Amino acid sequence: MPNEYGVRLQDLDGNIVKLVPDHMTVISAGRVTMPNVLNGDNTYGVDIALPVSNVPLADIGVIAVPVKVNYNTDFVRWTSGASLLYNTHYGKSASTYYTRNDANGVMSAFACGALTAGIKSAWNPVLSVYPTAFWDRMSQVNFNNVRIFGATAYCVRDTNDDSDFSVSASLSYTGNLVTGAWTGGDGTINNIRDNNPLDWEAQTGSGAGTGHGGYYFPGTEASNSVVMYEDFAAKTLNSIWINYYWDNENGVNYNGSSSTSIVVSLYIDSTWYDIFTFSSSGATYGTDNAYVYGHWKNVTRIRATINTHTQCYYAHADTLWAWGLIGDLHGYGPNYDDSVENKLIYSIGNQGVEEVDYLVCMKKYNP
């Protein structure tokens, strides 16, 4: 219903205004320099005093626009030859950042990592940087002051180190595990997470005998295969670490050949993907470790396949063997949801938003 009171003003164009208490009065305006430190109560910003006390929220209007902005990020790029592989911005360890409690305006220090090699949690990637300024109500409904908040905002990842998921896996295998072999394997698949490289003892040997070799006659050949599975609830994996052994013998009299291959695969959305392949043929032996890096979502199984093959070619029988072993296999991945690791942090004052243009107005002005 239109107001039944007020002073009517009309211009020559017929525009009319009825002066009522709802008309806007500018209380304060201009440019404010934002402080470089928090207030004593760990909130942040500049208070603009209102001319009266306990002004209701609905009677106040505020404009705040950041006009002088600084930002602090680190930057790393990885190249291969002339090609750019990766390009990531990070929070700076030397800079002061804060998270902000939306309910009470309290700021808490947030430290970004120093990009330390081998420590994922020391790398805090930044998605976005933008200046922001607004009236920080701090959940109040009546006001004596208007708090102007201004800062540079960063959408950043509070990265945690990857977890080793291997311990929670259930393990199984198919094929022939061989006992009593060179490494002391006992023909069983055990816990694979205690960093004992001999704990996941899956060996394959070719030919007769219980060890890793056999006495071959000319023209004979043998193959063996062990496939091991590690099952778990669907996870995202960022890396696989593999410790593996191999030992191939072409025969004391070099009458044959032998070969070993090891393949590690991930089962994702009903499809197997090979992520690591090792093969060796001829008279070689050794042990090695390998990291394979990626970003694999919805992984539910890890499969390791060891294949061995031996064959005797020539007139004299000989002792041949081919032998492979997965000593250890770990799957590492994030253990925290995006909603936990995604954070909004701020830098302030001469490290963030240094100056803000503002206007504070109110209606029902009656000092």
Added chain:
Amino acid sequence: MHTYGIKVYNTAGEFALLTPKMAKIIAGGYLTMPNSLNGDNTYGTDISLSPFTNVPREDIGVIVQPSKVNWKATIGCFQNGGSYPFGWYAKDGVAYYTKSDVTGVMSAWSAGAMVVNNINTWDGMCNCFPLAGWDFLDAQTTFNNVRIWAAMTHIVYDYSASQWLAVHTIGNQGVEEVNYMVFLKNR
């Protein structure tokens, strides 16, 4: 030069000439933004200009500033020896929307699930920031309400469509609260 109006002086001799151009605050304070679209698939909260109707666009002023925001993205970490390059991606399962600048209608957009060996399911994200303002159609020139619109905007590359998009999250997934003020002149 105005030849009409009411002059109000202070003791310093300063004065204001009250004319119909004076701003009248219709509504102000803060809004909690809804978590879902309106029935017509537009988005936002309507502030009534009542008792005024058919107010011309040029007589209306609106200020909206996001004061509580959330953002939605996921990350891929591609370790390189002891270092950790990261890539940002839109997150599958999150309710993102595109917005028609012509009609204001928001349409659901689904992020890819980052499936191995399927490049079309990796939708890279390069930026995100809050947006807020008065949402009106170009063709609309008079108003009974002011629509306050606010969302967190994410700039993504929709790989399967081979195009850059601005996709938005709303409510407690995007801009959760805004400070606002609506004012009129000539009323």
